Amino acid sequence: MLTLNTTILRNKQTEMSVAVYILSTVTGYMLTSALLLKCPGLLHRRRKETFISRHISHRGGAGENLENTMAAFKHAVDLGTDMLELDCHLTKDEQVVVSHDANLERCTGTDTRVSELAYSELPSYLCKLGVTFQRECFCEGGEDTRIPLLREVFEAFPYTPVNIDIKVNNDTLIKKVSELVVKYDREHLTVWGNSNNQIVKKCYKENPSIPVLFSLPRVLQLLGLFYTGLLPFVPLKEQFLEIPMPSIISKLRGPNRLNRRQRLLIWLADILLMRKSLFKHLTDRGIQVYIWVLNDEEDFQRAFDLGATGVMTDFPTRLKDFMDRNGISKPQ
Numbered sequence: 001m002l003t004l005n006t007t008i009l010r011n012k013q014t015e016m017s018v019a020v021y022i023l024s025t026v027t028g029y030m031l032t033s034a035l036l037l038k039c040p041g042l043l044h045r046r047r048k049e050t051f052i053s054r055h056i057s058h059r060g061g062a063g064e065n066l067e068n069t070m071a072a073f074k075h076a077v078d079l080g081t082d083m084l085e086l087d088c089h090l091t092k093d094e095q096v097v098v099s100h101d102a103n104l105e106r107c108t109g110t111d112t113r114v115s116e117l118a119y120s121e122l123p124s125y126l127c128k129l130g131v132t133f134q135r136e137c138f139c140e141g142g143e144d145t146r147i148p149l150l151r152e153v154f155e156a157f158p159y160t161p162v163n164i165d166i167k168v169n170n171d172t173l174i175k176k177v178s179e180l181v182v183k184y185d186r187e188h189l190t191v192w193g194n195s196n197n198q199i200v201k202k203c204y205k206e207n208p209s210i211p212v213l214f215s216l217p218r219v220l221q222l223l224g225l226f227y228t229g230l231l232p233f234v235p236l237k238e239q240f241l242e243i244p245m246p247s248i249i250s251k252l253r254g255p256n257r258l259n260r261r262q263r264l265l266i267w268l269a270d271i272l273l274m275r276k277s278l279f280k281h282l283t284d285r286g287i288q289v290y291i292w293v294l295n296d297e298e299d300f301q302r303a304f305d306l307g308a309t310g311v312m313t314d315f316p317t318r319l320k321d322f323m324d325r326n327g328i329s330k331p332q
Contacts (some may be wrong), residue, residue: 036232037277040285047239047286050188052159053082054330056312056317059100062083063131063314066141067107068098070148070156075317077157082330085163085292085312088150090173095119096150096180102168102311106130111323115168122147128280133293135252150177154184163213163242163290164192169199178207191240204237211239219243226278241282242290242312245299246270247295279307297322 036043060072061081073084074190087100091114104310105111108123124145153162181190187209193200197215204212214222218238225231246269258266267313279289291303292312300322303311313319324328 033229033232035331036280037229040232040281044285045233045283049239049286049288051082052288052302052330053161053290053310054081054328055081055278055316055323056085056163056193056290056292056310057081057316058085058133058312058314060086061314062129063134063137063139063295063315064317066125066129066139066145068100068148069125069141069144069146070152071142071144073153073157077160079316079320081160081316081320082310083161083163085158085165086150086153087165088173089167090176091119091122092116093118094172094176096176097122097171098148098153098204100165100167119149131295133248133252133314134295135254145165147241150181151184154180154186158184159189161189161191162186163240164190166192166194166199166203169196169202171202174199174202178203178210181207181210189193193240200238201247213240213242223278226275226281227272228310231278231281236285236287236327238287240288240290241291243273245291245294245303246273248294248299251296261314274306275301276306283307283309294319301326 052139057072058078060069061076062068064070065072065075068086073086077085086098088096089099091097095118096112097119099107099114101107103111103113104123107125107129109126110123113284114122114240125141125147127145128138128140131139145308150164164177166177166281177192181187187207191211191213192203193213195216197217200212200215200218203210219241222231222241225234246266249266250263280321282289288309289307290310290312291308292316294300294303294311295318296316297318300311300319
């Protein structure tokens with residue numbers, strides 16, 4: 001009986017020892033993770049940013065000029081934008097053009113694909129285009145309705161950072177964009193990629209000197225690492241996190257057009273994605289955080305309050321006025 005009691009006691013002591021060990025290990029891990037989350041420099045060398053962008057003009061400022069036109073880009077640069085955001089496709093004769101859509105029907109009225117036409121055959125933009133991220137809003141342009149070449153943007157604005165969305169998974173397009181970036185000595189003034197992870201991987205393989213953004217799968221992985229406490233221990237090759245503010249979906253769709261489940265999903269996505277501690281950790285590691293596409297002052301304010309590096313907008317004048325009034329300037 002005494003032997004049995006002794007055995008039970010030893011087993012309980014062993015179980016308690018294991019429990020204490022696990023508890024102490026988990027506690028130590030959590031404390032270490034929390035420390036490194038706030039002080040990532042203890043484990044990672046901070047990336048040196050070659051440029052920092054607060055004010056980013058989406059498609060050149062699609063709410064003030066026809067999107068992705070030279071007129072839009074010139075207006076944004078003259079206004080003092082820190083970065084131009086644009087989209088690229090490849091024509092039939094392998095010219096890199098600045099256009100958001102693969103099919104040109106929405107923006108030109110012609111039901112054809114960019115890849116099916118030579119550059120000289122591309123139709124002009126319509127004089128009036130809808131603004132994608134502003135509800136019931138249209139932009140009426142001036143005389144410039146031409147689809148430009150990427151090289152024209154590089155030539156016209158040699159010192160302005162450019163954010164390039166590679167719109168299709170095309171090896172030739174990726175190669176030619178890289179060649180243009182190198183030709184115009186813009187590796188330190190360019191970020192490229194797409195939400196498609198395969199495109200980002202190809203971009204990085206083609207030219208690792210050009211910074212890449214997080215693809216959608218990598219954003220989801222980033223969130224998983226953040227919420228499990230593993231993020232401070234993991235190296236990251238990307239230098240830019242570009243994410244939407246989920247709450248703007250309600251503004252775009254209208255609250256009465258969303259069902260209860262949709263509103264819940266938007267609320268949950270917003271809670272998970274818009275995290276000040278996540279943004280601070282990334283920016284402390286030299287990774288810039290851009291939030292898109294914001295077009296009113298309430299959202300501008302929220303983005304900067306959360307610690308976002310920059311805001312991407314269709315209305316560059318509106319964002320500039322807001323930043324001037326609130327003393328928000330480019331970090332030195």
